[in-house]
Amino acid sequence: MNVLFLGAPGSGKGTQSKKIETEFNIPQISTGDLLRAETASGSKMGEDLKKIMSSGKFVSDELVLKLVSKKITSDDCSNGFILDGFPRNLSQASSLDVLLNDLNVAIEYVFLIDVPTDLIIKRCVGRITCDTCGKIENEYFSDFREGDSCGEGVYVKRADDNEETVTNRLRVYSEQTEPIIEFYEKKGILHRIVGGEDGPERLTEEIVTIIKN
Ligand code: AP5
Ligand code: MG
Numbered sequence: 001m002n003v004l005f006l007g008a009p010g011s012g013k014g015t016q017s018k019k020i021e022t023e024f025n026i027p028q029i030s031t032g033d034l035l036r037a038e039t040a041s042g043s044k045m046g047e048d049l050k051k052i053m054s055s056g057k058f059v060s061d062e063l064v065l066k067l068v069s070k071k072i073t074s075d076d077c078s079n080g081f082i083l084d085g086f087p088r089n090l091s092q093a094s095s096l097d098v099l100l101n102d103l104n105v106a107i108e109y110v111f112l113i114d115v116p117t118d119l120i121i122k123r124c125v126g127r128i129t130c131d132t133c134g135k136i137e138n139e140y141f142s143d144f145r146e147g148d149s150c151g152e153g154v155y156v157k158r159a160d161d162n163e164e165t166v167t168n169r170l171r172v173y174s175e176q177t178e179p180i181i182e183f184y185e186k187k188g189i190l191h192r193i194v195g196g197e198d199g200p201e202r203l204t205e206e207i208v209t210i211i212k213n
Contacts, residue, residue: 001080007113009169010123017084026080056168128155
């Protein structure tokens with residue numbers, strides 16, 4: 001089973017990907033996480049990526065396609081995968097089609113997580129992520145705070161989660177990513193999941209029900 005999560009920054013793509021990963025035992029491929037791992041490596045490329053990502057712009061299509069294609073063709077993904085944060089523009093969506101065609105696989109479900117913009121800033125600014133297991137929490141909606149232990153590692157903030165960068169990321173999302181909603185709508189595989197003040201569990205239930213039916 002191959003699944004794709006679409007949605008604005010902070011809409012909950014990572015949160016839902018992790019839940020679906022556990023529920024169906026297929027791996028999450030988050031281009032944001034892969035790129036952040038590169039920035040943490042201290043390489044020259046990592047330094048360049050850090051600058052681009054902290055401005056809220058996209059990194060090159062060529063680089064993300066290379067990262068995704070390496071993952072998708074690995075043994076880990078032989079039973080399927082969950083794409084989180086890729087594709088993000090029409091060119092990436094077309095390249096993904098070519099790659100999947102060559103591998104003779106297809107995306108079965110695209111979930112668009114639709115969250116009102118006024119909630120997005122709070123979700124991003126309050127986000128904390130475990131530096132070891134990647135578990136995502138929020139300082140506004142949970143008792144966890146930056147620096148707390150998750151059990152496996154420590155909760156840290158992302159460098160791009162300040163209000164200015166989030167505003168830029170939202171602008172880039174509406175200019176470059178929103179057009180791909182129609183691309184997947186036309187294929188008849190898009191499911192719109194409306195999120196809001198209620199927590200992530202209700203959304204997971206809705207997604208699991210769609211997949212199981
Ligand atoms: P990336 O890491 O993918 O960031 P993003 O798309 O901006 O999305 P986020 O990770 O910020 O949000 P999310 O939807 O995963 O939300 P989450 O589940 O964490 O990309 C970062 C950067 O990398 C990009 O800006 C770009 O520079 C580069 N990049 C990545 N992919 C690229 C590509 N394909 N091409 C080019 N460049 C690329 O949830 C957010 C918060 O909300 C958390 O605190 C969570 O606890 C909380 N939350 C989640 N769901 C709920 C809920 N239902 N109710 C209450 N709180 C909730
Ligand atoms: Mg994410």
